Amino acid sequence: MKQTARFFKSLADETRLRILALLLAEEKLCVCDLMAALELPQSTVSRHLAQLKNAGWVDDRREGVWVYYSLATSDIPSRGELQTLLARYLATEPVAIADRERLAGFGQGNRCA
Amino acid sequence: MKQTARFFKSLADETRLRILALLLAEEKLCVCDLMAALELPQSTVSRHLAQLKNAGWVDDRREGVWVYYSLATSDIPSRGELQTLLARYLATEPVAIADRERLAGFGQGNRCA
């Protein structure tokens, strides 16, 4: 039960929702991508990513210098359904849309400096 | 977006999840029923009910001296889907099961003293 509460708590923060919204759209992103899209300092982004990872929402994978985060492919069926719901919740959110546009803003393919 | 975060925040507490689990099973319950089932003081139960109401999860209806709470019948489709998911999450929770048994414990029909 506590775990279920923790699970929902991981969604109870605007920054984390914005990150999930971006990952629902982008497949994989590194921390510096997210910093730029969210316009938030690195420590803040990193901390929220750690929480999402801890809650089982994202996986991380190091590729050279950078660490890419992506939505976890859960074997829990209801988790996938919740992702669908979440995507619907977030689809029309102005903040999330602005984040995506900012992400697209710095050119296709030449992210991460 | 903030509202979406608030919505999930309302599920990010074990007591509120226990209340929802009881209401998923019982149709309607008054505060004193919940106090007995959860074994929590009245102010605590009442406060959490207010938050659930504020988040749109429950409706309240006064009948004489007591106020009955029940799951809100939402016109938002995804809300209903989330309830289904929630019910599945909570179905096997030992704490929730114990709550239900405690509720059934004080006799059928003669609740609320």
Added chain:
DNA sequence: TGACTCCATCCGCTTATCCGGATATATTTT
């Protein structure tokens, strides 16, 4: 090895949340 970049974690601080006893309000009963 040294310099550089990306990222995770530490730190002190501020703000939010939860708790439960105490108090206030509403309704019924006498």
Added chain:
DNA sequence: AAAATATATCCGGATAAGCGGATGGAGTCA
């Protein structure tokens, strides 16, 4: 109107969460 019951809200204190600069580890390239 007074007493009794059920519920909502207030209050002070404790705990948790969020923030962002600073520090340090890990990887890359020279």
